[in-house]
Amino acid sequence: MGTTILIVDDEADIRNMIAIYLKNEGYGVLEAADAHEAFGVLEESPVDLIILDVMMPGMSGVEACMTIRQSYDMPIIFLSAKSEDLDKIHGLASGAEDYVTKPFNPLELMARVKSQLRRYKMTSGNSEPSHLLEKGDLTVNERTNEVTVGGREVRLTPKEFHILSLLLRNQGQVFSIEQIYEAVWKEPFFKSDSTVMVHITNIRDKIEENPKKPFYVKTVWGVGYKA
Incomplete structure (x- = not known):
């Protein structure tokens, strides 16, 4: 082909x-x-x-x-x-x-x-399967939409899953709230919208050992979030 x-x-x-x-x-x-x-x-x-x-x-x-x-x-x-x-x-x-x-x-x-x-x-040919995203004990399978932390299955909503996938696929890169919203919701972002922050909080509650001191989804103050 x-x-x-x-x-x-x-x-x-x-x-x-x-x-x-x-x-x-x-x-x-x-x-x-x-x-x-x-x-x-x-x-x-x-x-x-x-x-x-x-x-x-x-x-x-x-x-x-x-x-x-x-x-x-x-x-x-x-x-x-x-x-x-x-x-x-x-x-x-x-x-x-x-x-x-x-x-x-x-x-x-x-x-x-x-x-x-x-x-x-x-x-x-030498890379890991592109549908598997990993950080520490966290694994996201983009093919099956499964998320595990230390072998424990975590159930995320579709939007939570897409946010986490976006951050893990681009580890180290900082995304603003506006960038995350427009990439996941595929519509214009409004400055007063707190949707992304609410979803980030929910993700942390589900995957972080200590949501107040997150390891997987970190805040870059004044800029946005990164994995």
Whole structure:
């Protein structure tokens, strides 16, 4: 079976141009005009790499990347008109492997695609199953939605499970309340909304030995939460 690449960009001309170069390299190509369309493609078809535009209507590429990382580990290359270092850092911190600024040289993009695919194929064979997330005695199985702590089964609600998966899949990365809400609920966040904090409290009550001194889900004061 060949290698399939998903292009996610709201500009049809850019999608068509990238598709031509990818097909010339022998890759299979799938396309999506926005994040939600991309999610549908991922549910229906196996994808080996994603080229993802950052600035899209509705859900941004960064938000889409965080959502994709809850379930998939294929390489993601961002496309964006933003070239500032902070934008690159923010993009890569959300789970992407590489970042290309517009306007870009298609040949450079192809080189980066090949490089990321090589790295992915070299490491995936030796890595732990991607559906198992672990920290200490905590294990989350994303395939069966099972959570255990020290061998004890823990029952989480679907939203609690998605929050915990998001944090464990990106251990060490700090997520703001807004980022967590928009990645899990997939709708705009309102500043007065305490939903995420309530769910974090519930998660801690279920998985932490001492919820007041959490080990698995930690608070980074003034910023957010991390695993």
